[in-house]
Amino acid sequence: MDTLEAIRTRRSVRAFSDRPVEPEKLQMVLEAARQAPSWANMQCSRFVVVQDAEVKAKISELSFVEAFFAPLGYRTNPAQKALAEAPVVIVACGVPGESGDLRGQQYYMTDVGIATENLMLAAHAVGLGSVFVGVFGEEQLGDLLDIPPEIRIVGLFPLGYPREETQAKSGPARKPLDEIVFQGKWKS
Numbered sequence: 001m002d003t004l005e006a007i008r009t010r011r012s013v014r015a016f017s018d019r020p021v022e023p024e025k026l027q028m029v030l031e032a033a034r035q036a037p038s039w040a041n042m043q044c045s046r047f048v049v050v051q052d053a054e055v056k057a058k059i060s061e062l063s064f065v066e067a068f069f070a071p072l073g074y075r076t077n078p079a080q081k082a083l084a085e086a087p088v089v090i091v092a093c094g095v096p097g098e099s100g101d102l103r104g105q106q107y108y109m110t111d112v113g114i115a116t117e118n119l120m121l122a123a124h125a126v127g128l129g130s131v132f133v134g135v136f137g138e139e140q141l142g143d144l145l146d147i148p149p150e151i152r153i154v155g156l157f158p159l160g161y162p163r164e165e166t167q168a169k170s171g172p173a174r175k176p177l178d179e180i181v182f183q184g185k186w187k188s
């Protein structure tokens with residue numbers, strides 16, 4: 001699969017088969033994340049790879065943050081089950097001190113975001129699926145995985161083989177280009 005096809009056909013995967021992820025494929029996905037560009041090449045991203053069923057179940061519970069979801073009418077994080085059922089969960093973290101902080105913008109979020117898009121595209125290219133899970137109880141998750149408080153947890157990525165029958169062929173629509181691209185000046 002070439003890069004453009006991977007970008008075009010990747011979809012968030014929230015239902016996984018119990019087929020294990022081969023260690024070589026996991027390695028490939030992590031290697032893709034490692035190759036990402038970063039602020040001054042400081043490489044602030046870190047990844048905790050979780051394969052223990054009990055720990056995955058706890059991570060799954062922590063992805064339901066009532067204060068966030070209840071006002072939206074959600075009774076679960078749409079990816080909650082996926083975190084327990086995927087054979088692997090990758091917890092992507094950033095070391096803020098190893099990235100830029102300019103004009104109030106903290107670039108560790110950008111660095112980890114780029115690395116994890118690489119991770120998701122590589123997963124898709126080798127037949128795996130994933131989804132960026134950005135809602136979770138950070139403090140409790142940090143305690144569970146011994147992540148020091150100065151390290152920020154940016155996203156959770158269940159990883160595994162998609163359960164075919166549940167996989168949408170086309171994902172949520174995107175805004176048309178003429179709504180998001182301006183020629184020469186803003187909104188012109």
Ligand SMILES: Cc1cc2nc3c(=O)[nH]c(=O)nc-3n(C[C@H](O)[C@H](O)[C@H](O)COP(=O)(O)O)c2cc1C
Pocket residue numbers: 010011012013014077078079080131132133134135171172
């Ligand atoms: C920063 C970020 C946070 C996200 N958090 C969640 C989440 O907590 N739960 C979930 O089910 N999906 C989450 N998503 C996935 C988005 O809902 C999904 O990418 C979007 O609807 C587009 O669908 P697609 O990935 O299939 O193209 C998140 C995506 C991003 C980029």
